Amino acid sequence: MITRLSAKWIVGYQNGAHCLYEDAQIVYEQGGKVLFVGHDYPGVVDDSIDLGNVLIGPGFIDLDAIVDLDSTVLAFDHQPGWKKGRLPSSAWQRRETYSNAQLDFNKRYAFNMLLLNGITTVMPITSILYREWAETYDEFLRTADIAVEAGIRAFLGPAYMSGYGVVNPDESVSMVFDEAKGLSGLRQAIHYIERLRADYPETIEGVLAPDRIEGCTPALLQETARAMRDLQCPVRLHSCQGEFELKMIDRLHQGKSSIEYMAEAGLLSRHLLLPHLQFLGGLTPTDARVNDELALIGESGASAVICPLVAGRHGKYFSGVSRFKQYGINLSLGTDTFPVDMIQNMHIGCILSRVNESNITEASALDYYNMATLGGAKALGRDDLGRLCEGSAADMIIFDFNNIYTGQNFDPITTMVINGNGRDIKGVIVNGVRRVWDGKLTHQEWDMALLHQQAQHQFDYFKSTYPERAFGSQSLDEIFPPSLPVHRRQ
Numbered sequence: 001m002i003t004r005l006s007a008k009w010i011v012g013y014q015n016g017a018h019c020l021y022e023d024a025q026i027v028y029e030q031g032g033k034v035l036f037v038g039h040d041y042p043g044v045v046d047d048s049i050d051l052g053n054v055l056i057g058p059g060f061i062d063l064d065a066i067v068d069l070d071s072t073v074l075a076f077d078h079q080p081g082w083k084k085g086r087l088p089s090s091a092w093q094r095r096e097t098y099s100n101a102q103l104d105f106n107k108r109y110a111f112n113m114l115l116l117n118g119i120t121t122v123m124p125i126t127s128i129l130y131r132e133w134a135e136t137y138d139e140f141l142r143t144a145d146i147a148v149e150a151g152i153r154a155f156l157g158p159a160y161m162s163g164y165g166v167v168n169p170d171e172s173v174s175m176v177f178d179e180a181k182g183l184s185g186l187r188q189a190i191h192y193i194e195r196l197r198a199d200y201p202e203t204i205e206g207v208l209a210p211d212r213i214e215g216c217t218p219a220l221l222q223e224t225a226r227a228m229r230d231l232q233c234p235v236r237l238h239s240c241q242g243e244f245e246l247k248m249i250d251r252l253h254q255g256k257s258s259i260e261y262m263a264e265a266g267l268l269s270r271h272l273l274l275p276h277l278q279f280l281g282g283l284t285p286t287d288a289r290v291n292d293e294l295a296l297i298g299e300s301g302a303s304a305v306i307c308p309l310v311a312g313r314h315g316k317y318f319s320g321v322s323r324f325k326q327y328g329i330n331l332s333l334g335t336d337t338f339p340v341d342m343i344q345n346m347h348i349g350c351i352l353s354r355v356n357e358s359n360i361t362e363a364s365a366l367d368y369y370n371m372a373t374l375g376g377a378k379a380l381g382r383d384d385l386g387r388l389c390e391g392s393a394a395d396m397i398i399f400d401f402n403n404i405y406t407g408q409n410f411d412p413i414t415t416m417v418i419n420g421n422g423r424d425i426k427g428v429i430v431n432g433v434r435r436v437w438d439g440k441l442t443h444q445e446w447d448m449a450l451l452h453q454q455a456q457h458q459f460d461y462f463k464s465t466y467p468e469r470a471f472g473s474q475s476l477d478e479i480f481p482p483s484l485p486v487h488r489r490q
Helices: 100-116 137-150 179-199 218-231 243-252 258-264 287-300 308-313 321-326 342-357 365-380 412-419 448-464
Strands: 002-014 017-029 034-038 047-050 054-058 060-066 119-125 153-156 163-167 173-177 204-206 272-275 303-306 330-333 396-400 425-430 433-437
Touching (some): 100 137, 100 448, 137 179, 137 204, 287 321, 342 365
Parallel strands (some): 119 153
Antiparallel strands (some): 396 425, 425 433
16 A cells, blocks of 8 residues: 655755755555655556645654653652652552553553654653653563554663662662662563564664663673673663752762763763753863763764653753763753643743854754754664654654644744644654544544543542642642642532
């Protein structure tokens, strides 16, 4: 089945960069590759659709895609995090808060929300603050099945850890370690990648996902680096994210920074993806130390994964686009919170970059568009993703300029980034198969309105479990006081 789509604007790819075709066509195979981008396709097609005043572009790549019901939103107006359940109390007896069915629902709901927002390639993230330990092999086999069912392209791997942070009765914070559990989790993750390669379609690939750097012992990092080299697979490691991490790494590893710690373990390489990177230079940063770390990252070929919305909500941001480019660091994007709106993240990222550097030219809409497409593809080592050209994967989005809320189109990319959002995506195609059309999921069995209702019910339950994990003997209203007084029926 060969399909030709015509549109006012199509983002093509030439000479290593995006380009724009006006009043153009894209031709692709169902379940396959792009055959043509440009004007006047000479071949025969089975189906031809004129989409009119739209932009067809490559699907977005989200390398920190939340596939959980988002707990970070609860921290937006409720601080300090250690007192509000962002770290569990040392008195909490860890248990699974969700059932297997609830965990599976979260992923089904999330994958479809990601597709509706034009995200065609995902590397999931969930919170394990409320888990008995970390994610499991069986859970992620089910996740792979759900991803196949949804039709999204996914890089999957169960998160593993050797330790986690806790709040003690005296309000101090510390780590609890069980290295054997961490190494066992790594072995499961290796087996999982081997299973995906043997039994799953090419749209499902494996990744090693140690949870947070402060929860990784030296042995776990070193063994992860060895597995990365053996498997030649991506590794994602959250790092340089916040003050707790800085203090723990400094305390546990003789004053090292997170980047120095992972470099010593042999982990820095082109396979490494580093979300956040907001606090370089360790607990006592200097310009020289930060520059040395940027040089280490750049020389290794590791990629930064920037998550603008969640970073801005917490009042911190990396510094900055021009500086990272100067050191040759590849920049990619993640959403990491709800809403899973990559367009909104691009817009906010531009704003944060300019404010952070006090420079209106620090970052452009195109900079962030490249991060969401070409940068993500480079991080994954995939030169067939993040672009539309002959031979590329047929992963694409259709952005609607006829929506009255997008305003006037003065430049297709900039207009989309600063005037649009994920709700303006009217079509999503993954691997040549329509997954969203006319703004709705094509999977006949899934009603997002019903999934939304179930998600609210499940989130209410999840929120109600916070008093058992949070520091002290706090009620739910003490942990999360409402913005306004609530008068309930007596």
